[in-house]
Amino acid sequence: MADLERRRRLAEFLRSRRERITPREAGIPAGPRRRTPGLRREEVAQLSGVSVTWYTWLEQARDITVSRQVLTSLARALMLSSVERRHLFALADEQPPEQPPGGGPGPALQRLVDALEPHPAYLLDANWDLVGWNRAEAGLIGDPAQLDPAERNLLWLVFTDPALRTLLVDWQGQARDLVAQFRADTRGQFGMPRFEWLTDELRQRSPEFRTWWEAHDLADFGSSRREFTHPAAGALTFDYVKLAALDAPGVKLFACMPADAETARKLPELVAVASGAPVTAAAPAAPAAPAAPTPSAPLTAS
Structure with missing residues (x-):
């Protein structure tokens, strides 16, 4: 059941990204009589280099194998942002690709x-x-x-x-x-x-x-x-x-x-x-006077 739910969420995510891209943004002539503002399944398949049948099965949440290479092609065709790209790989139960150079800590x-x-x-x-x-x-x-x-x-x-x-x-x-x-x-x-x-x-x-x-x-x-x-x-x-x-x-x-x-x-x-400073051994702490409170304990790992 968990795997089926994951595939359904992947299908819904792909469909939502496909429907938000206009043909002009994808470099495809709009043509007459388009019933939806976004891309068609066959257009996403063509841009990604996969078959229309395979991509249709993917949006139908069929139990099919999705490789990292195909996910990368889909992310490029759907113009996904970096956070959307990571989400796509997570939904497909795949590790995202290596971060590009310069994407390290700030x-x-x-x-x-x-x-x-x-x-x-x-x-x-x-x-x-x-x-x-x-x-x-x-x-x-x-x-x-x-x-x-x-x-x-x-x-x-x-x-x-x-x-x-x-x-x-x-x-x-x-x-x-x-x-x-x-x-x-x-x-x-x-x-x-x-x-x-x-x-x-x-x-x-x-x-x-x-x-x-x-x-x-x-x-x-x-x-x-x-x-x-x-x-x-x-x-x-x-x-x-x-x-x-x-x-x-x-x-x-x-x-x-x-x-x-x-x-x-x-x-x-x-x-x-x-x-590069000389290292000197720290002197041991002087014993506390009898009436003094016990010093607080030094920092230790929890």
Whole structure:
């Protein structure tokens, strides 16, 4: 029943978009005796490169297969906006195509990431490319700005940067989990140039990635805990929280919340590392006088 309802909604949406476009807007001679102001089914079929019968079945909510290529052609023929295009793919139970270059996060989203300091935070696009980060994140994993743009990718760093193998406690377990999460999260990118280049290069460069990628394991993200052995700050433990950016489709914000009081105390050291300032160990808090109230607890992950 749910699938039938989805097909009905897809049919209704296509019909509504077809009826709002005039022949002149579509570059088709209007001709005499048109009973409707919009396009005919056969005209949409012709503009989309599909058969009239197939398109008619689609508007009749028949149980037929719709490929991403056909959806892209329909979106172009019906002159859909970006939000209408995403809605069309969702109704067809398909992932929308890769966002065009330049469709990443805007300045406001980067300001939000900066405002999260001293907590490390970063932005990933649909291919897990790092498209934004703050100084605390740069102090934790190294500054992505120093890398070639093609290498500013979370999986690329985990599998090709020797420093990350030392930084991540239980590198093998965390790296394998990331591969399973990446496969599940990027299923809409299969066949896209950036995705294919990235996975091909990683298979060639990393035997571990090749083995785990070919296992076809899948995993949801969920909130996760990661432990680090930082060369300047020492032992750090973070709980990761992921948020989707509604105004930047495909972009996700990751915030690293300290999982214990010791990690919370060391957060300023990560900013200092990224700024090139000398790192000095924070002095332990002086014991409170007997009559003084108990100090409030440092920020911890929920």
